[in-house]
Each structure stands twice: as structure tokens, then as C-alpha cells.
Amino acid sequence: MSEVAVSDETLMSAVAEGDIEAFEQLFLRYQTAAWSVAYRYCSDATEAEDLVSDTFLRILDAAPRYRPTATFRTYFYRVLTRRCIDFARKKRPQPTDTLPPVHAPGLSQAESAIQRERNQLIQDALEQLSQKHRLVIVLRYFEGLSNIVIAEILQTSPKSIERMLARARKRLEPLLHSLLEEE
Amino acid sequence: MHCNDMSKQLAGYARGEIPQKKRIAVLRHLQQCAACRARLADLDTIAAALLKAPETPAAPERLARNVMQQARLQSRQTTEVTLGPIAWWRTATVAMRSAAVLALLFGLGLGSLMGTTASPPLVASRNLEPAPQGMNSLQAFRVLGDLPDASLAASYINLLGLETQRTEP
Numbered sequence: 001m002s003e004v005a006v007s008d009e010t011l012m013s014a015v016a017e018g019d020i021e022a023f024e025q026l027f028l029r030y031q032t033a034a035w036s037v038a039y040r041y042c043s044d045a046t047e048a049e050d051l052v053s054d055t056f057l058r059i060l061d062a063a064p065r066y067r068p069t070a071t072f073r074t075y076f077y078r079v080l081t082r083r084c085i086d087f088a089r090k091k092r093p094q095p096t097d098t099l100p101p102v103h104a105p106g107l108s109q110a111e112s113a114i115q116r117e118r119n120q121l122i123q124d125a126l127e128q129l130s131q132k133h134r135l136v137i138v139l140r141y142f143e144g145l146s147n148i149v150i151a152e153i154l155q156t157s158p159k160s161i162e163r164m165l166a167r168a169r170k171r172l173e174p175l176l177h178s179l180l181e182e183e
Numbered sequence: 184m185h186c187n188d189m190s191k192q193l194a195g196y197a198r199g200e201i202p203q204k205k206r207i208a209v210l211r212h213l214q215q216c217a218a219c220r221a222r223l224a225d226l227d228t229i230a231a232a233l234l235k236a237p238e239t240p241a242a243p244e245r246l247a248r249n250v251m252q253q254a255r256l257q258s259r260q261t262t263e264v265t266l267g268p269i270a271w272w273r274t275a276t277v278a279m280r281s282a283a284v285l286a287l288l289f290g291l292g293l294g295s296l297m298g299t300t301a302s303p304p305l306v307a308s309r310n311l312e313p314a315p316q317g318m319n320s321l322q323a324f325r326v327l328g329d330l331p332d333a334s335l336a337a338s339y340i341n342l343l344g345l346e347t348q349r350t351e352p
């Protein structure tokens with residue numbers, strides 16, 4: 001197909017008219033981002049799945065009221081991060097299903113074990129952060145979003161994002177100590 | 184993306200100013216390349232440490248299936264709730280429209296039949312005049328007077344008209 005890709009905002013107006021195919025397009029564009037944020041944020045695969053479903057069904061539900069005042073991307077992350085914070089409020093004390101083991105192809109068993117250990121260490125460290133700080137860290141480092149975009153998503157100023165990042169990093173430093181020493 | 188192309192991107196990443204289009208490529212490279220991570224560590228130690236995490240595994244396959252299944256269900260329910268009569272009319276097929284017209288006329292016809300044959304209420308308000316005897320309420324609607332002669336509605340009116348004439352003393 002040589003067609004120019006339809007913009008997210010156009011797809012969203014179609015969703016508002018009840019076009020479920022347009023919704024599927026948006027889902028396919030954003031599911032990876034949703035999953036990776038939820039995965040890093042929750043440290044629990046079942047919760048991450050619920051969070052992603054919940055986010056997209058919210059977006060579908062709110063489509064008739066959607067006004068493209070910000071880009072759809074910002075709107076999407078806004079819904080997602082709100083769901084993250086709401087989820088944490090009703091979070092069960094014990095994770096029901098820890099993150100699925102990471103299988104990178106071509107890794108030996110020993111290498112896989114090291115990767116799993118690193119992953120666990122990082123997730124444990126992230127869990128020590130407050131919800132907002134954890135979100136800022138995930139959006140900035142795992143999603144690679146700029147401070148300006150993160151500020152738009154969390155509806156605050158880039159300065160305040162910088163302050164949150166500085167505090168979160170200070171908190172993470174001793175927790176990631178063993179990773180900082182490596183290499 | 185190549186290690187050579189990363190120099191500019193590393194500084195941007197460390198400052199939180201990564202260009203949107205390069206975001207995914209830069210992240211993927213950093214997760215896979217220890218050399219570039221070491222260069223990043225000079226700029227941002229925490230970032231370099233976090234990127235030692237293995238790549239996020241793909242979402243389970245059932246996720247997409249479940250979301251789309253629920254979305255279809257949810258959108259069907261909202262369509263039923265939010266579609267008003269006018270919106271319904273616009274989206275309805277010819278067969279659905281004809282069925283709706285028939286149902287409406289049948290309802291009107293049945294309603295006026297019941298109106299002429301049912302016994303009057305036991306207690307009527309003194310201020311209300313009783314409806315004129317034998318007058319078919321349906322015929323009082325001027326709009327229905329303009330119905331095409333051969334239409335189904337017109338036949339209904341005629342039928343009702345005959346019915347009321349026959350029951351008149």
C-alpha cells in the first residue's frame with residue numbers, strides 16, 4: 001500500500017463515529033507503548049494487561065468527547081498514566097503474577113539468568129519510587145520521551161519534571177548501586 | 184542505528200530532548216550496545232544503569248484479542264444506548280425503515296381502535312368536555328388527511344372510518 005498514513009487524530013474522530021476498525025488501527029499503533037509503560041510501572045504481568053485493556057477501553061468510551069486540543073499521543077499517555085495512578089491505589093499487596101521471564105534469542109542460560117536478575121533489580125528499585133516519580137522515570141528513560149512532552153502528559157511544567165527526575169534519580173542511585181559498578 | 188550516529192543522540196537522550204522520530208531506534212541501540220551505554224554513563228549514570236534492563240518482552244497475544252473483543256461489545260452497547268431515533272433513521276436500511284413505519288402505523292391504528300372501543304373512564308373531570316361520540320381521534324389529525332390515497336396508512340384510516348360508522352347507532 002502506498003497510501004499516506006491516516007493521522008491519529010483523524011482515526012480518533014472516526015472512532016467517535018463508532019468506527020471500530022479505526023479503533024483497531026489506533027490500538028495497533030499504541031499497544032507497544034502502552035504495554036511497555038504498564039510492564040515497567042506494575043512489575044506484575046496480570047496487572048499490566050488489565051491496565052492496558054482498561055486504558056484502551058477508556059479511550060474508546062471517551063472518543064465522542066475527545067477534542068484534539070493536544071496530540072493524540074499526549075492524550076493517550078495522559079489516559080494511560082491516570083490509569084497507572086488509579087491502579088496503584090487499589091493495588092493488591094502481593095503481586096499475583098510476576099513479570100514473564102525475559103527470553104532474548106541467542107542468549108545462553110547463564111546470560112539469561114543475569115538478564116533476569118538485572119530486570120528484577122531494576123523493577124524492585126522502581127517499586128521503591130512514588131507513583132509520580134516512577135511514571136516520570138519510565139516515560140523519560142524507557143519511553144525516551146522529552147521533558148516537555150512528559151510535562152504535557154502530566155499537566156505540569158518541564159521545570160517540575162526536572163525536579164521530580166532529580167529526586168527520583170537520587171532515590172534510585174543506592175538501589176541501582178550494583179548495576180552502576182558493573183562494566 | 185550505528186554507534187557513530189549515536190554521539191549526538193546520547194547527549195539529547197541525557198538531556199531529555201530526544202527527537203520523536205529517532206526515539207525507538209536510539210532506545211533499542213542503547214539496550215543492545217554496551218559501548219554506547221558506557222558513553223551514556225558519562226552523561227547520565229542512572230539512565231545507563233536502567234538501560235541494562237533487557238528489552239521489554241512483547242505483550243501476550245491474547246491482549247490484543249481481548250481488547251478488541253471487549254471494544255466490539257462496548258461499542259455495540261453504546262450504539263444501542265446513544266443512537267436516538269433520528270440517528271437510527273439515518274443509519275437504518277430501507278427494510279428497517281419500512282418495518283419501523285409499519286410498526287408505527289400499526290401502533291397508531293391499534294391505539295385509535297382501542298380509543299373508540301374502550302369504555303369511558305368512570306370518573307371524568309368536570310372541566311373536560313367528553314370527546315365527540317363516534318369521532319375517530321385519528322381522523323382529527325390533520326397530517327393524516329394528506330396521506331396518499333393508496334397508502335397503507337390511508338387504508339387504515341378508511342378501515343377505521345368504516346368501523347366507527349358501523350358502530351354508530
Ligand SMILES: [Zn+2]
Pocket residue numbers: 185186189212216217218219220
Ligand atoms: Zn553503540
